[in-house]
Amino acid sequence: MSFKTAMEGYAKYEGLGNWAFILHRLAGLGVILFLIIHVLDTAAVYFKPSLYADAVSLYRSPVFGIGEIILVLCVIYHGLNGLRIIYFDMINPNLWTIEINRKSVIWTWIITLVLWLPAAVVMGSHIIEHLGS
Amino acid sequence: MTTQTRKVEVPQGWEAFAWKWMRYSGVLIFILAWIHVLIQDILVGVYNIDINYVAGRWHGGFWRVYDFLLLFFAFSHGMNGTRQVLADYIHGAGARRALNWILLIIWAVVVVIGTVAIFGFTPPAA
Numbered sequence: 001m002s003f004k005t006a007m008e009g010y011a012k013y014e015g016l017g018n019w020a021f022i023l024h025r026l027a028g029l030g031v032i033l034f035l036i037i038h039v040l041d042t043a044a045v046y047f048k049p050s051l052y053a054d055a056v057s058l059y060r061s062p063v064f065g066i067g068e069i070i071l072v073l074c075v076i077y078h079g080l081n082g083l084r085i086i087y088f089d090m091i092n093p094n095l096w097t098i099e100i101n102r103k104s105v106i107w108t109w110i111i112t113l114v115l116w117l118p119a120a121v122v123m124g125s126h127i128i129e130h131l132g133s
Numbered sequence: 134m135t136t137q138t139r140k141v142e143v144p145q146g147w148e149a150f151a152w153k154w155m156r157y158s159g160v161l162i163f164i165l166a167w168i169h170v171l172i173q174d175i176l177v178g179v180y181n182i183d184i185n186y187v188a189g190r191w192h193g194g195f196w197r198v199y200d201f202l203l204l205f206f207a208f209s210h211g212m213n214g215t216r217q218v219l220a221d222y223i224h225g226a227g228a229r230r231a232l233n234w235i236l237l238i239i240w241a242v243v244v245v246i247g248t249v250a251i252f253g254f255t256p257p258a259a
Contacts (some may be wrong), residue, residue: 012238025218032211039204043250045187049257052184059179068174075170082159090156119175126178 017101020108025079027074034071065127069120076119077112084108158210165203168254188256197251204247212240 041055058064084104088095095104143149173182190196216236223229 009182025214028211028214029218032208032215035208035211036239039208039247043246044185046250046254049184049247052187056179056183064156065179068179072170072174075166079163079167083163086156086159122175126180126234130180 002016014100015102016105017098020105024078024085027078027081030074031071031078060130062127065123069123072119072123073112073124074132076116077108080108080112080115081105084112139151139196151217155210155213155217158206159212162203162207162210165199169200184257187254191251191254193254201248201251204251205244208247209238212236 041052044052044055059068088101088104095101139253178187191200215235220229223232
């Protein structure tokens with residue numbers, strides 16, 4: 001068993017439920033990676049305030065701005081898909097059928113995009129307003 | 134097509150606790166993290182955030198407690214999630230034990246640093 005075996009397994013076992021699982025993990029790992037950095041940078045307000053100013057100016061760069069928009073997508077998707085899993089697991093396990101799973105994954109993505117797009121427009125317009133400043 | 138849910142006996146050990154933890158903490162984080170992201174990333178935005186903003190936000194106790202709860206639950210959820218993902222690729226008993234210890238230490242260090250900052254911070258005299 002290795003990483004290669006696992007990835008081949010993922011590739012062969014296609015299906016929306018499986019994609020939801022993979023994306024849930026990737027989004028979660030992305031958020032926790034940012035969270036470690038974010039806790040440490042915010043802690044700088046107490047430990048080293050000058051470092052906090054540097055961190056914030058870095059976050060204001062367009063590259064980080066785009067990263068932030070992707071981060072919000074990860075938070076929205078991971079949160080909604082997580083609630084879906086919690087509802088299925090804890091409240092109604094009979095929903096764990098291939099059919100219902102696939103339909104609910106599609107709905108999870110529709111709601112994710114409906115919530116994310118306006119957020120992305122707001123955040124994107126903030127980036128554009130501050131270009132070059 | 135009807136589906137029968139299969140009932141299985143789950144041993145009530147640490148792993149069962151961790152499994153439930155992800156779900157219960159998930160509901161709480163869903164509320165705490167979404168409000169946090171909505172306010173800080175979308176409504177306020179990084180261009181309006183600096184140390185004075187943090188000082189205003191942490192003036193009273195409410196947002197300090199809020200941020201502590203978010204830190205504790207989200208970070209614990211995320212570190213356990215990382216552990217569960219890595220455990221799918223790391224199969225040796227010794228390697229898994231080492232993984233658990235490394236993640237536990239990272240978890241403790243980051244939670245302590247964050248908690249000290251949240252409650253230790255005093256706004257600079259204006």
